[in-house]
Each structure stands twice: as structure tokens, then as C-alpha cells.
Amino acid sequence: MAKDSIAPAYWDGQEMLECVSVIPEAPNVSTFCFVAPSGATFDYLPGQFLTLELPVPGGPLHRTYTISSSPSRPVSITVTVKAQPGSVGTQWMRDNLRPGMRLKAIGPAGNFTSHHHPAEKFLFISAGSGITPMMSMLTYMYDIGRIPDVVFINCAKRPSDIVFRQRLEHIASRIDGIELRWVVEEGDRYQPWTGYQGTFNQLMLGLMAPDYLEREVFCCGPEPFMQAVREALTGLGFDMAHYHQESFHPSLAEEAKDATADDVIPDDAALAEIEFALSGVTQKCNETDTILSTARAAGLNIPSGCTFGVCGTCKIKKRSGQVHMVHNGGITDDDIEDGYVLACCSHPIGRVEVEI
Structure with a gap:
């Protein structure tokens, strides 16, 4: 490498990914290969997943896909998807995503490695x-x-x-x-x-x-x-x-983790209030409503994928208040200790303030 050359930085999720190829693998199965236009390389663990923001009609849709490429080949990253009957996001990719198009992405993440x-x-x-x-x-x-x-x-x-x-x-x-x-x-x-x-x-x-x-x-x-x-x-x-x-489906074989300090259970009859600090919006709700559903009711968009605490796409910072969060591995203990919660599976207890 020349002395004045600079090795590309790792992709940090801020840059959109560019699709460079679409490879048919099997009936209804395609591999989509992406690169970072800046030349940044990808750092992840084999077996982790990526969440893509898909511009489907009616608004962006977030879908989580396991990475099929290996971090030993870091200049590109691939996801291999199968269109199931009734699928919206995956079918949109197969019908519309072509080389040259760019997508927002979140991750990589996941502990299956x-x-x-x-x-x-x-x-x-x-x-x-x-x-x-x-x-x-x-x-x-x-x-x-x-x-x-x-x-x-x-x-x-x-x-x-x-x-x-x-x-x-x-x-x-x-x-x-x-x-x-x-x-x-x-x-x-x-x-x-x-x-x-x-x-x-x-x-x-x-x-x-x-x-x-x-x-x-x-x-x-x-x-x-x-x-x-x-x-x-x-x-x-x-x-x-x-x-x-x-699995991107909740498993009945595993107990979900409870991230509340006191084992407080949401009460269907109790009212709560969520302040979305960065948006200047305050929305009343029930304690049995999630932060994600309440944000949507208020017209706010929090990126989400699985909606039951697996993928971690909807991780947000909680500034104050208490939530009852039951997740399936989509957030680490360190993140919880730092004040982060998953909006899709966090229920407000009383008044809660989040950075949205």
C-alpha cells in the first residue's frame, strides 16, 4: 500500500448501501449484494443479521435478514432472501431492487454466531x-x-x-x-x-x-x-x-427477559404518558401499549423489524421513567444499563421520556 493511501473505514450504518448485483439462487430465492459507495468495509460476526429499510408503497418497511456473506470477505455484504406467500418486503426486493439502487440499513447485530x-x-x-x-x-x-x-x-x-x-x-x-x-x-x-x-x-x-x-x-x-x-x-x-x-419469531421454549428494576406488570386500566423529546410530542396511552405503537399513533416513525424483541432495530434511548420490557435477545445487558430499550416490546409505567 502506498504511503499516502488511507485504508477505508468500517461501514457505520450512516451511509446508504448500494446494490451491486442480484443473483438467483433457487426458486423464489435471490442473493442481493451491497457495497458502501465510499469504499468502507464491513465488520461483523458470521451469522449476524442486517435490517434493511425498504421503500415500499405506503411508507418505509424494515425487514431483518441474516447476512449470507462472510466477514472474511469485507468489501461487500450480502443477504439471501426467500419470498414467502404474502411477503411484502422480500417480494418488493425481488420485484424492484436492482443494481445501482441504494437503501438505508441498520446493523449488523445478533448473537447467533x-x-x-x-x-x-x-x-x-x-x-x-x-x-x-x-x-x-x-x-x-x-x-x-x-x-x-x-x-x-x-x-x-x-x-x-x-x-x-x-x-x-x-x-x-x-x-x-x-x-x-x-x-x-x-x-x-x-x-x-x-x-x-x-x-x-x-x-x-x-x-x-x-x-x-x-x-x-x-x-x-x-x-x-x-x-x-x-x-x-x-x-x-x-x-x-x-x-x-x-429465529425471527418468538420462541415458546425460551423465557423472555424482564428489564425492569422492580417486577412491575403493565395494568390495562392504568394510563401512561410518553414524551418523545426530540419531536416535541407527548402522547397519552395505556400501560399495555408499547412505545412503538404509541409512536405510530402519534404519527412518529421508529424503525422496527421483527416487533417482538429479536432484531434490535427499534432500540431507542430512554431519558427518564420506567418501562416493562420483555425481549427475546435483541438488546444487550450493557445497552439496558446505558438506558436503552426496545420500543416494540417496552410498555410505559406512568410517564416516560424517550429520545425520539
């Missing part, structure tokens, strides 16, 4: 687009050059629906220690399938990863799928302290 749980052996289990954080983590392991020990299981409707299949098979062909296992519900017409077929179960797990009891397990997919995986592992005597899952 192998960096937080180092181990000698890993077991990645995913279904559908839940493969994206696994792709990020495995790519990182591949790029750093050390030989990993990973059993990678992905379940799909049919072989043609397997996302990243060719890329993963290429990686596995170049390095020892990666075992790929595909499970499909049915085959494709005129395409013979010799892999596993049916619904993922305990028998398959024992055949695909006989030493599963020794592995750190990461799971991502639809909630019914993850529940089936949890039940299979529990039934086999797996130590669930070594099980980790990612």
Missing part, C-alpha cells in the same frame, strides 16, 4: 433459507484456512430448492473436515436423487452425525422445524447447553 461458542466440532442443521447464517459461518471457517470439523445438514422441499448447494459442494471438495448432508421431502422430476428423503428425524441424525453428542449445534429454520430438532436432540440425551438457534 460460532464466534461466541468455539468448539472442536460443529453440527449445523438448517431448513430452507435458514441455511444463510450457516453459509456465513462455514465460509468464514473455510477462508481462515484451518481445517474445521463440521457436519452440515440442510433440509429442503426438493433438491432444486437447496440454496447454495453448488457453492457448498465446492467448498467441501477443497478442504477436509466438512461433511454435507442433504434431506429432501421429494425428488425433482427426471432428476434421480440418492440422498436422504423424508422428514428429518432422530434416525437420520444418528446416521449423518454419529458423534452428535460431542458437537456444538447451531440450528436455523421455521419454528416448527427447530422445535422438531430440539425434541429430537432432547430425546437422544443431548446437552442443550450446546444447542443454539436463530
Whole structure:
């Protein structure tokens, strides 16, 4: 590097991201690649997510997507999305987002990463687009050059629906220690399938990863799928302290955290008041209303994604007052100690002042 050259700074979320390519991956699945126009690079942990602000008709819509690229390749960042029936944001991306367009983004964030749980052996289990954080983590392991020990299981409707299949098979062909296992519900017409077929179960797990009891397990997919995986592992005597899952849906298996100092429960009959200090707006509400819903009723916009305390998009600073906050991991203890709350799952107790 020349003496007068300056290495680009890390992207800090203030600069809009520019879409540079759109890659079809599977039916209804596309990868969108973004760069920072300034040349800033991206710093995140493999498995984390990004929240995009989508300019859909009727107002901006915030949607959270797992990053499918790896921080070992920091000049760009990608999200791989699947359009589900009735989806608004993802379908807008597939129909409208093209190279050259720019979007606002928030993040990266999230705790679902192998960096937080180092181990000698890993077991990645995913279904559908839940493969994206696994792709990020495995790519990182591949790029750093050390030989990993990973059993990678992905379940799909049919072989043609397997996302990243060719890329993963290429990686596995170049390095020892990666075992790929595909499970499909049915085959494709005129395409013979010799892999596993049916619904993922305990028998398959024992055949695909006989030493599963020794592995750190990461799971991502639809909630019914993850529940089936949890039940299979529990039934086999797996130590669930070594099980980790990612979901943008509230899990019935986990207790949400209570961030109030005194275990005060919102009263449906009690009135509250929220002062949005930066906007000069004060809005009355019930204690059972959230800060997010109250802001919307007052005509104010707080960026939000999941709306139940997972993604952290709606994190705001609380200046004064008390809230009852039940979240699902979208905010850290340090942030709470510094006075931050998640608007989507924080209920005002009495009068509360926030920086909006």
C-alpha cells in the first residue's frame, strides 16, 4: 500500500448501501449484494443479521435478514432472501431492487454466531433459507484456512430448492473436515436423487452425525422445524447447553427477559404518558401499549423489524421513567444499563421520556 493511501473505514450504518448485483439462487430465492459507495468495509460476526429499510408503497418497511456473506470477505455484504406467500418486503426486493439502487440499513447485530461458542466440532442443521447464517459461518471457517470439523445438514422441499448447494459442494471438495448432508421431502422430476428423503428425524441424525453428542449445534429454520430438532436432540440425551438457534419469531421454549428494576406488570386500566423529546410530542396511552405503537399513533416513525424483541432495530434511548420490557435477545445487558430499550416490546409505567 502506498504511503499516502488511507485504508477505508468500517461501514457505520450512516451511509446508504448500494446494490451491486442480484443473483438467483433457487426458486423464489435471490442473493442481493451491497457495497458502501465510499469504499468502507464491513465488520461483523458470521451469522449476524442486517435490517434493511425498504421503500415500499405506503411508507418505509424494515425487514431483518441474516447476512449470507462472510466477514472474511469485507468489501461487500450480502443477504439471501426467500419470498414467502404474502411477503411484502422480500417480494418488493425481488420485484424492484436492482443494481445501482441504494437503501438505508441498520446493523449488523445478533448473537447467533460460532464466534461466541468455539468448539472442536460443529453440527449445523438448517431448513430452507435458514441455511444463510450457516453459509456465513462455514465460509468464514473455510477462508481462515484451518481445517474445521463440521457436519452440515440442510433440509429442503426438493433438491432444486437447496440454496447454495453448488457453492457448498465446492467448498467441501477443497478442504477436509466438512461433511454435507442433504434431506429432501421429494425428488425433482427426471432428476434421480440418492440422498436422504423424508422428514428429518432422530434416525437420520444418528446416521449423518454419529458423534452428535460431542458437537456444538447451531440450528436455523421455521419454528416448527427447530422445535422438531430440539425434541429430537432432547430425546437422544443431548446437552442443550450446546444447542443454539436463530429465529425471527418468538420462541415458546425460551423465557423472555424482564428489564425492569422492580417486577412491575403493565395494568390495562392504568394510563401512561410518553414524551418523545426530540419531536416535541407527548402522547397519552395505556400501560399495555408499547412505545412503538404509541409512536405510530402519534404519527412518529421508529424503525422496527421483527416487533417482538429479536432484531434490535427499534432500540431507542430512554431519558427518564420506567418501562416493562420483555425481549427475546435483541438488546444487550450493557445497552439496558446505558438506558436503552426496545420500543416494540417496552410498555410505559406512568410517564416516560424517550429520545425520539
